[in-house]
Amino acid sequence: MREVFHQSLEDVQGRLVEIAELVTIAIDKATRAFGTSDVALAEEVIEADAVIDEKAVELDELAIEILARQQPVARDLRIVVSALRMSASLERMGDIAEHIAQLTRMRFPERAIPKGLKSTFLKMGELDVEAARQLTELLRTQDGDLIDEIRNADDKLDELHVSVFEKVLSDSWQGDPSATVDATLASRYHERFGDHAVSVAKKVAYLSTGDWTSSTDTIDVVAPSL
Amino acid sequence: MREVFHQSLEDVQGRLVEIAELVTIAIDKATRAFGTSDVALAEEVIEADAVIDEKAVELDELAIEILARQQPVARDLRIVVSALRMSASLERMGDIAEHIAQLTRMRFPERAIPKGLKSTFLKMGELDVEAARQLTELLRTQDGDLIDEIRNADDKLDELHVSVFEKVLSDSWQGDPSATVDATLASRYHERFGDHAVSVAKKVAYLSTGDWTSSTDTIDVVAPSL
Numbered sequence: 001m002r003e004v005f006h007q008s009l010e011d012v013q014g015r016l017v018e019i020a021e022l023v024t025i026a027i028d029k030a031t032r033a034f035g036t037s038d039v040a041l042a043e044e045v046i047e048a049d050a051v052i053d054e055k056a057v058e059l060d061e062l063a064i065e066i067l068a069r070q071q072p073v074a075r076d077l078r079i080v081v082s083a084l085r086m087s088a089s090l091e092r093m094g095d096i097a098e099h100i101a102q103l104t105r106m107r108f109p110e111r112a113i114p115k116g117l118k119s120t121f122l123k124m125g126e127l128d129v130e131a132a133r134q135l136t137e138l139l140r141t142q143d144g145d146l147i148d149e150i151r152n153a154d155d156k157l158d159e160l161h162v163s164v165f166e167k168v169l170s171d172s173w174q175g176d177p178s179a180t181v182d183a184t185l186a187s188r189y190h191e192r193f194g195d196h197a198v199s200v201a202k203k204v205a206y207l208s209t210g211d212w213t214s215s216t217d218t219i220d221v222v223a224p225s226l
Numbered sequence: 227m228r229e230v231f232h233q234s235l236e237d238v239q240g241r242l243v244e245i246a247e248l249v250t251i252a253i254d255k256a257t258r259a260f261g262t263s264d265v266a267l268a269e270e271v272i273e274a275d276a277v278i279d280e281k282a283v284e285l286d287e288l289a290i291e292i293l294a295r296q297q298p299v300a301r302d303l304r305i306v307v308s309a310l311r312m313s314a315s316l317e318r319m320g321d322i323a324e325h326i327a328q329l330t331r332m333r334f335p336e337r338a339i340p341k342g343l344k345s346t347f348l349k350m351g352e353l354d355v356e357a358a359r360q361l362t363e364l365l366r367t368q369d370g371d372l373i374d375e376i377r378n379a380d381d382k383l384d385e386l387h388v389s390v391f392e393k394v395l396s397d398s399w400q401g402d403p404s405a406t407v408d409a410t411l412a413s414r415y416h417e418r419f420g421d422h423a424v425s426v427a428k429k430v431a432y433l434s435t436g437d438w439t440s441s442t443d444t445i446d447v448v449a450p451s452l
Contacts, residue, residue, distance in 0.1 A: 064304065068299045071297045168407060169403055169404050169407065177399055177401070181406060184410040
């Protein structure tokens with residue numbers, strides 16, 4: 001039974017990695033599409049999100065099947081419940097990539113990145129992609145050092161998120177309301193993507209530390225106090 | 227054993243109702259604070275969110291204990307997993323109420339509702355409170371008619387969300403960038419609150435219909451295609 005459970009967990013882990021890979025591709029394409037106003041690339045992200053949703057549902061079904069058939073207890077049970085939560089966060093990260101792609105499509109043929117914020121959003125996009133890559137690697141290798149790297153990327157995202165609002169609310173901001181809306185939504189999406197990456201990473205951390213409660217909260221920088 | 231499980235489920239249900247009640251109080255206070263620039267009321271919401279978070283963690287612990295001790299299978303198992311998901315959504319609804327309160331505090335002593343959008347945001351606030359109340363009642367009574375009412379409130383929220391963007395992007399918009407940022411964030415929060423209410427309601431629907439997959443997706447109107 002132990003052997004069967006171990007194999008099931010490997011299956012769960014493999015699927016989490018697979019979904020994280022799809023999320024990485026999605027956020028990479030979405031942020032590139034956003035940066036270059038590439039509507040075809042944005043469409044690809046929007047279409048592909050259904051696959052991420054489907055894989056997440058399949059993973060949930062597998063986790064429920066493991067709970068039903070193998071009746072894990074104690075730490076094993078918490079690992080399976082963690083997988084359900086990681087699946088929900090990864091699915092949400094896919095949604096966010098889709099939202100960024102939708103912003104690109106909505107503004108096309110205009111550029112989606114507001115003037116004066118190009119380098120900021122390119123950097124935010126890179127950090128999101130970096131966080132997604134590190135998260136995939138973390139899920140694959142359970143290398144705890146990656147958790148700090150994901151936190152670092154998230155910290156930088158939070159700083160850039162604040163800087164977007166500082167820019168938009170400064171006297172030098174020349175954007176029209178449409179640019180202000182885009183900057184607000186895009187910054188929020190980029191920042192939330194990092195939050196979810198940290199949230200998943202903390203759950204992986206739990207698997208090695210057993211510290212459950214610290215893995216259930218999500219950090220959420222909403223809007224800076226300016 | 228069946229009796230014990232039944233009692234445990236009643237305990238879970240009671241706790242879901244309790245959290246939903248706290249969320250209802252939070253969104254009621256948050257939207258009133260937002261409407262009247264009442265920073266003291268906003269502070270109350272911000273402080274009280276920790277209680278919601280704590281209750282959600284406690285509920286999760288109870289659900290995990292039920293899984294471990296009573297090893298439910300089939301539909302019973304899915305009910306417990308559903309409870310974990312509902313807990314996560316309710317906790318998120320509490321976060322959103324807190325975000326709306328934070329916007330109020332951030333702009334104080336200025337008013338947080340941008341000029342020209344007062345009636346829209348008051349209406350969105352009422353709909354959020356209505357959805358939260360109906361959701362609490364649904365969790366308490368499992369009266370399926372309430373699911374449609376929650377969907378209706380959410381549909382109206384989606385329409386108002388679109389109308390906020392139409393207003394902000396119209397020629398008549400006189401708001402400065404700060405007002406545009408506030409309108410964008412506040413509208414997004416109000417609209418997401420409704421999404422989560424529908425998401426929880428669908429899970430309650432599952433408990434009566436057994437249709438699991440339809441209860442796992444979340445509707446998410448991001449930004450209107452203008």
